[in-house]
Amino acid sequence: MSDLTGQLKQIAAAMVRERRNEHVELSSQIHANPEIRFQEHQAAQWLCETLERHGFRVERPVAGLATAFVARRILGRGGPSVGILAEYDALEQVGHACGHNIIATSSVAAAVALKDVAQAQVEGLDGEIIVYGTPGEEGGGGKCYMADAGLFKECDVILQMHPTGTNGIYDGFDAREALEVTFTGRPAHAAATPEQGLNALDGAVIFYQSLALLRKQMRHDLRVFGIFAHGGEHPIIIPAEAKVQLFVVSQTSKYLFEEAVPAVEDCARGAALASRTQVSVRRYVPTYQDLVRVSALDDALAANMAALNRPLEDRGRGQHGSSDMGNVSYLAPSAGIYVKIGRRDLVHHAPEFTEASISEEGHQGMLDGGAALAMTAVDIMTRPELRAQIRKQWEEQIAVRR
Numbered sequence: 001m002s003d004l005t006g007q008l009k010q011i012a013a014a015m016v017r018e019r020r021n022e023h024v025e026l027s028s029q030i031h032a033n034p035e036i037r038f039q040e041h042q043a044a045q046w047l048c049e050t051l052e053r054h055g056f057r058v059e060r061p062v063a064g065l066a067t068a069f070v071a072r073r074i075l076g077r078g079g080p081s082v083g084i085l086a087e088y089d090a091l092e093q094v095g096h097a098c099g100h101n102i103i104a105t106s107s108v109a110a111a112v113a114l115k116d117v118a119q120a121q122v123e124g125l126d127g128e129i130i131v132y133g134t135p136g137e138e139g140g141g142g143k144c145y146m147a148d149a150g151l152f153k154e155c156d157v158i159l160q161m162h163p164t165g166t167n168g169i170y171d172g173f174d175a176r177e178a179l180e181v182t183f184t185g186r187p188a189h190a191a192a193t194p195e196q197g198l199n200a201l202d203g204a205v206i207f208y209q210s211l212a213l214l215r216k217q218m219r220h221d222l223r224v225f226g227i228f229a230h231g232g233e234h235p236i237i238i239p240a241e242a243k244v245q246l247f248v249v250s251q252t253s254k255y256l257f258e259e260a261v262p263a264v265e266d267c268a269r270g271a272a273l274a275s276r277t278q279v280s281v282r283r284y285v286p287t288y289q290d291l292v293r294v295s296a297l298d299d300a301l302a303a304n305m306a307a308l309n310r311p312l313e314d315r316g317r318g319q320h321g322s323s324d325m326g327n328v329s330y331l332a333p334s335a336g337i338y339v340k341i342g343r344r345d346l347v348h349h350a351p352e353f354t355e356a357s358i359s360e361e362g363h364q365g366m367l368d369g370g371a372a373l374a375m376t377a378v379d380i381m382t383r384p385e386l387r388a389q390i391r392k393q394w395e396e397q398i399a400v401r402r
């Protein structure tokens with residue numbers, strides 16, 4: 001690493017700390033006013049106002065989402081584009097129990113620090129910083145819509161942080177397809193003329209049971225789980241329509257789409273045949289992809305976390321859970337950090353996490369996360385050889401997925 005890179009990183013981290021009070025205030029404001037998926041109007045407004053005040057050019061709405069935005073600022077002509085993903089949606093009842101107030105503010109803290117560095121230095125930081133305001137992460141897949149609208153691929157790298165109970169690196173996301181399987185039969189009087197009916201609920205039941213048998217012959221990481229979303233109208237009427245909603249989850253997109261989803265669709269067709277009903281299958285929320293990991297980018301983030309006295313810990317996890325950031329990682333080299341804001345076994349989506357997201361440790365995690373993102377952006381902007389390595393590794397990873 002050159003002296004220039006090291007110096008710029010130190011200044012960036014100092015700039016984040018210097019604005020501590022304004023960042024804590026923004027994070028606290030968002031925390032005190034929790035808004036659920038796609039209704040984050042106030043949070044988006046506060047974030048956009050803050051970025052505009054710091055000279056970012058804000059576009060909003062984007063991708064047909066009222067609470068999505070893109071905020072850009074060119075630090076110096078000719079350099080790379082670094083994207084940072086902000087999330088700011090809360091959860092029903094438990095508020096900011098996933099700490100997205102911290103994610104949002106940390107993204108702003110990193111972006112503003114980079115602007116501060118560029119303003120303070122005569123030269124050194126060339127490139128563009130882009131903050132993506134990505135709503136509806138909790139079950140809405142906001143980034144999927146933004147990806148479909150053509151965003152993200154303009155970036156050389158994309159970064160994010162997420163608060164949790166350990167310091168770590170995003171080590172994978174599960175690919176997920178949400179399927180709604182509808183069986184259509186023929187209604188009839190269940191006691192008087194059952195022979196006139198075709199029972200859609202029977203189709204759904206056969207389908208559901210066949211999934212249990214299917215699992216035995218599938219890869220260990222496959223998860224298939226679901227509910228009966230509709231099963232008929234009244235016991236005296238042969239059900240004419242029945243719906244099963246499923247999540248089909250695997251550690252890799254390739255296995256999910258080449259093996260698992262086709263197998264589930266075969267089960268649906270088999271169940272329809274056995275019950276003499278019709279079946280249709282549709283995706284009812286956006287597809288989530290797995291995470292394309294780029295080791296050179298992970299390493300750069302990890303080194304900056306270590307420099308902030310947050311060495312990575314073993315998270316000891318098997319299955320990962322899904323995130324709409326997986327889709328982003330197919331469009332540009334992407335990586336993220338987990339930042340510790342409380343006990344090691346802190347539970348996401350529980351009230352204790354809501355408290356941690358506004359605690360002193362939460363504020364410190366927000367600032368350190370912002371500093372790590374800003375420092376990694378400095379790496380990207382000042383080290384062309386690192387950029388080339390990241391691009392090469394990412395292209396290789398994409399190629400094996402095709």
Ligand SMILES: [Zn+2]
Pocket residue numbers: 098138348349
């Ligand atoms: Zn969450």
Ligand SMILES: [Zn+2]
Pocket residue numbers: 098099100137162
């Ligand atoms: Zn979250």
